[in-house]
Amino acid sequence: MGSVKDYFSSLGSGIASLLKGMQVTGKEFITPKITEQYPENRDTVKVPDRFRAVLELKYDSEGRHKCIACGICERNCPNGTISLTTKMVDTPDGKKKRKLDTYSYDLGSCTFCQLCVTSCPQDALEFSNDFEQAVFTREKLVRKLNYLPEKEEPAPSPEELARIQAEREAKIAAAKAAAAAKKAAAQAAEAIDAEQSAAADNLGAEKENNN
Incomplete structure (x- = not known):
């Protein structure tokens, strides 16, 4: 009797397991498809914008x-x-x-x-x-990557060229003025040093004469 009981118990467990598996399979029959059939769906496939290709x-x-x-x-x-x-x-x-x-x-x-x-x-x-x-x-x-022909930059207008030329001349003039001012300051400093040196020499000579 025990073997018969075990047989039917195993049979019931097998049928229950089979029904459970068939339930999962049946559910997948009505679930929307996820697998992409590439390249057949090339026209409809959607690739995320963040994908790096x-x-x-x-x-x-x-x-x-x-x-x-x-x-x-x-x-x-x-x-x-x-x-x-x-x-x-x-x-x-x-x-x-x-x-x-x-x-x-x-x-x-x-x-x-x-x-x-x-x-x-x-x-x-x-x-x-x-x-x-x-x-x-x-x-x-x-x-x-730079496969397109290089396009030339648009030529500047006469007004733009005149402005560029004026800016260039202004920079040159400013540089010359700065150089001249620097040279004048250096010459003035040299003159002051020379005067101070001459005054010191005269003062020394006067002290020697007084002695």
């Missing part, structure tokens, strides 16, 4: 970026992912200005730490959430 230079509506080639992002990158080359150009006011020549970014060694983005003083960088970056060779992971 690839580094990019920000371009405005006129096709210009704000990078000033300061090199802070390159120095802060822990993996040496970023490499900058620069060039010196002449500005309309006759000065030299450093400009970005090539912004090279190696996606294969990037850790997506975002130190480059947070340290940029011009807010010129951002991470795109475009995750489709698979390629067949590592060489293709090295990207040139």
